[in-house]
Amino acid sequence: MRRHGTSRTTLSWAALAAAGALTLGACGGGDGGKDQPAPGGAEQTPSVALPQLNGEKLEVAAVWTGPEQENFTKVLKEFEKRTGAxxxxxxxxxPIVTxxxxxxxxGAPPDVALLPQVGALVSAVQNKWAQPVGPEAxxxxxxxxxxxWKTLGAVGGTQYGVYYKAANKSLIWYNAKAFEAAGVKPPATWKELLTAAxxxxxxxxxxxSVAGADGWTLTDWFENVYLSQAGPEKYDQLAKHEIKWTDDSVKQALTTLGxxxxxxxxxxxxxxxxxxxxxxxxxxxxxxxxxxxxAAMVFEGDFVAVNxxxxxxxxxxxxxxxxxxxVGAKAPVVSGGDVAVxxxxxxxxxxxxxxxxxxxxAAIQAREGGFISPNKAxxxxxxxxxxxxxxxxALIAAGDDFRFDMSDQAPAAFGGTPGAGEWKALQDFLANPSDVAGTQAKLEADAAKAYGN
Structure with missing residues (x-):
């Protein structure tokens, strides 16, 4: 299972308020909806014409495993049914680029790959691996x-990718019985979260419950704290490495996370x-x-529902x-996506x-749960x-007012590689949260190398 790390976008503050109200308002009931067929699936009249591909064999690569892979396979089965491929x-x-x-x-590339980072899409284009999308797509x-979302799938003004999957990664899921037993209510601020904890x-x-063995979850923790505390302007600057990881804003975020x-x-x-x-x-x-x-709580995106x-x-x-x-004046909403190329x-x-x-x-996989589509149709x-x-x-309501996840915007060597870069530095920080300065120095050294500045 890889984010989506599902794949991460920063929604508008207005959409955040909507997401908070909608999400909390929905918590009163429901059993997952598996007992009722949802409309919009494969049994409906197809909304898109596809060519006949009888006998053609295709390979599709993605970092998905477990239920996420199984659910996507149902989408591929429908494609087979419609085309004969x-x-x-x-x-x-x-890292998928490697x-x-x-x-x-x-000499054996897959026909299509779903890339979980913007940096991976840029690398695929720079390496001349990716094909521009055709007129039908x-x-x-x-x-x-x-x-x-179209801009996120483009490089140099040319459309290369289709964002098939998105994720809201500013969610904390909790065990209702554990909260009830302790007399705890869902917190709205960081201070309230610490009190509840x-x-x-x-x-x-x-x-x-912290998934520290998977460094990508720790980047999500940091990004939510940083976005809320430092604000969107600083977030954008750090994402582009226009400010250093030794900046005081990073110190404050790490101290808070600690x-x-x-x-x-x-x-x-x-x-x-x-x-x-x-x-x-x-x-x-x-x-x-x-x-x-x-544990009573686990932090991660909407795809937690799959697990x-x-x-x-x-x-x-x-x-x-x-x-x-x-953490600061406004709560964060970070999300992301997987782009098909x-x-x-x-x-x-x-x-x-x-x-x-x-x-x-998208409707086929949406019915299975643990999946959010940026497709407004x-x-x-x-x-x-x-x-x-x-x-x-809430994701669709955000329209174009979003930013993509910080680590997914970074070169893969820094933001998307197990045991290296940001993933490793934050794992070391989890082991020793008092070493804020050392963590900052390591992050900056790795970022400077990866960004080439």
Whole structure:
């Protein structure tokens, strides 16, 4: 499972307010919606014409695993049904640019790849791997996407990608029974979050399950704190490395994050436990064990719902959600996405991009849960429950007023590589949250090398 790291966008402050109200308003009921068929799926009349590709074989690469991969495979099956093509999913590893480079060097690139970072798309274009989208896919983009999402899939003014998947990554999911047992309410500010964490831990349930083994989750923690505390202008500057990671604003954000990470009793398994916990486990251990789970809360995006579905907990009753608390004057909303890019100049690759840009494809995966589409033509009823439906509505309501996730904008060597760059520096910080200056120095040294300045 990789973000989406799902893939991360900064929504407008107005959309944040809407997301908070909608999300909290949806928490009162629902069982995940699996017992009711959602409209907008494959059984409806197709909204996009696709060519016949009888006998053509395609490969699609992405870093998705587990339920996320399984649900995407259902989309590919529908594409096969409509076109007669045969499609194989190829599991990729992070960093995906390195994975694709080895495939291309071996003369066997996949037809289409879904890239979880803007930096990966830029690299694919610079390496002359990517093919511009064809007129049919472009027509779907023009029909179904806001200008901002189209711009994110373009390099140098040429459209190369289709943002198939998005994610709101400013959400904290919580175990309703654990909160009730401790008498805790969802916090709206960082100070309230720390108070709630103290109460939860004192009640015998560690407050937070942190997926420290996956460095990308730690970049999300930092980005939410930084955006809310330092503000969007500083966020933009740091994302472009126009200010250094030794800037005082970074010091403040790390110090704030250390208020949570520095309390061993707040973390499930303490710092060492957090550092050995991968993302899927961080979710499942929060929603097993009744009112005495391994932790009461887990931070991450809407796609957490996919992993909750692997437990007995039900989204909307046992598993509830609140927006990431405000650290500064305004609460953050960070999201992102996976962009589909053709790596072969084939009819089949372009047809698949066209399908992925349609509402038909997105509706199929939306019904399965743990998926949000930036495609504004997707019927909200396709989402399986009110929580995910309203998260999707808030994303669409943001229009073009968003920024993309900071680490995903960075060169992959800094923002998207396991055991290196930002991922490693923040893992070291989780192990020793008191070393703010050392963390800043390491981040700046790695950033300067990766950005070439």
């Amino acid at each position: 045969s499609v194989t999913f190829v599991p990729a590893q992070d 994975f694709l480079g080895s495939k291309i060097a071996g 472009q027509a779907q983009l023009d029909k179904n996407y806001s200008a901002g 103290d109460t939860l831990s004192a009640s015998g349930t560690p407050a937070v 208020e949570l990470f520095g309390r061993k009793d707040f973390l499930a398994g303490g710092p060492s436990g957090a550092l050995s916990t991968e993302f899927p486990k961080s979710v499942t251990q929060t929603f097993t064990g009744g009112d005495r789970p391994a 909750i579905a692997q437990t007995e907990a039900k989204v909307g009753t046992d598993a509830l959600v609140f927006p990431f608390p405000a 053709a790596l072969k100049p084939s009819k089949g690759a372009q047809a698949l991009l066209t399908f992925l840009a349609s509402a038909d494809a 997707v019927d909200p009823a396709a989402y399986p429950n009110d929580i995910q439906r309203n998260i999707a509505k």
